Amino acid sequence: MTREGTGKFFCLAGIGGHVSGMIESTKAGKVIVAIDGCPVACAKKTLEHAGFNVDEYVEITSMGIEKNYNLNPLTSDVEKVSQYLSTRISKRMGLL
Template sequence: MDEKKCMCGSSDVRVVACSGASNVGQIANQAAIQLANEKVAGFFCLAGVGGHIKGMVKSAKEAGLMIAIDGCPVQCAAKTLQHAEIEPAVQIIVTELGIEKSPDFAPDEKACTRVVEKVKEELAA
């Protein structure tokens, strides 16, 4: 596969998640998957942007609208985009939705739904 092309998510609206090593990082990841499954946004590979893969940075820059979902206020996803000079139009921080950060990776469907709803609210605003 050509490493310069990302086939993940072909939508003009794209979402990246921090996918961090905590419950909230994984909730961010699950929310991005749900948004992709619902065809709200194409799930885009944040690691490709962080890895400075030229074609992927270009694709991310060409997105009509970029959504960044971060687990906590460290905002690794949004900052990774910003380092590549990509400003997310929608920024969600899971802990700001009243979900406490912990090292527990157990899936939390309710929290994931809350994040997805918040993204949809922001897109509709």
């Protein structure tokens, strides 16, 4: 989504650390999205801990994408999540 210009990713550690620049940049976002790799929900919890409401959320194992540690995500999995969120965001913004 960042590559396509439909989103912008932020450093979750910076948000969790309440780094002011990161917090301000995130506040400027129109739609706050959290993508988690498993039900532990670290991204969602980190954003909420920093005071953000998560507008759109996806926990990818619920989409049938298995958690692994190989740091080599399948392009098809990335596209699946990206497409899902792009559609959700477009609907939210009245573009669909």
